[in-house]
Amino acid sequence: MRTLIRLTVTAAASLLLTMSGTTPGNAAPAGVTAHCTGSGCAGKSPASTGCDHHARTVRRSTEIGPLMELRYSSTCRAAWVRITHARGGDRIEARNKGGACRRKSCYAATVAPGRSSAYTAMVNDKGIKAWGCLHRRNGNVSCTEAY
Known part of the structure; x- marks a missing residue:
């Protein structure tokens, strides 16, 4: 008993x-401390730097389908994009400057075949705005508002 x-x-x-x-x-x-701040986080993983701890979603996609979130860490002053409920081949980007996707201003990740989620490396969000974009396999593109 x-x-x-x-x-x-x-x-x-x-x-x-x-x-x-x-x-x-x-x-x-x-007591988790972040291992980077601002531009020092550009291109790094939010998980391996500790920036994902205490991060929050500041923008979401408004399209029907996969959920794309712009995540922000106030400790790291950096942002990244996370996608869930996606299909293999869908591509996401975290951006912080206009124009072409260039190193340190844009990082992309593609959802692997058989998977439904992914996240990008971080972009600097210290004193500048960041946003996320989703490029669907069918050619449709949607972006979050800047934060």
Whole structure:
């Protein structure tokens, strides 16, 4: 009986944590420090630099289909694009300057075959605006508002 109660309590606690979004895999570790700031983050991964901790979505796509999000880290002063519910071959870009996609002003990622999500490297968002674009396999392009 004691084992059954322990299993029930453990299962209930796990369910509550999962529903609240605070599972150990989702929680940002306390005291995480970022490894870059502003232009020093350009081209780097938000996950490997710690910039993804405490980041927030500041813009979303308004198109029906894949969810494209412009993510921003106030600690790193950098932005990147994340896409979910996409198809292999869809391409996303994080931009912070007009014109052609150039190094340090634009980073792209393509959703791999069999996958449905991806994210770009970061662009500097310190004192300048950034935005994201989605290039669908069918040729359609949609972009977020700048932030």
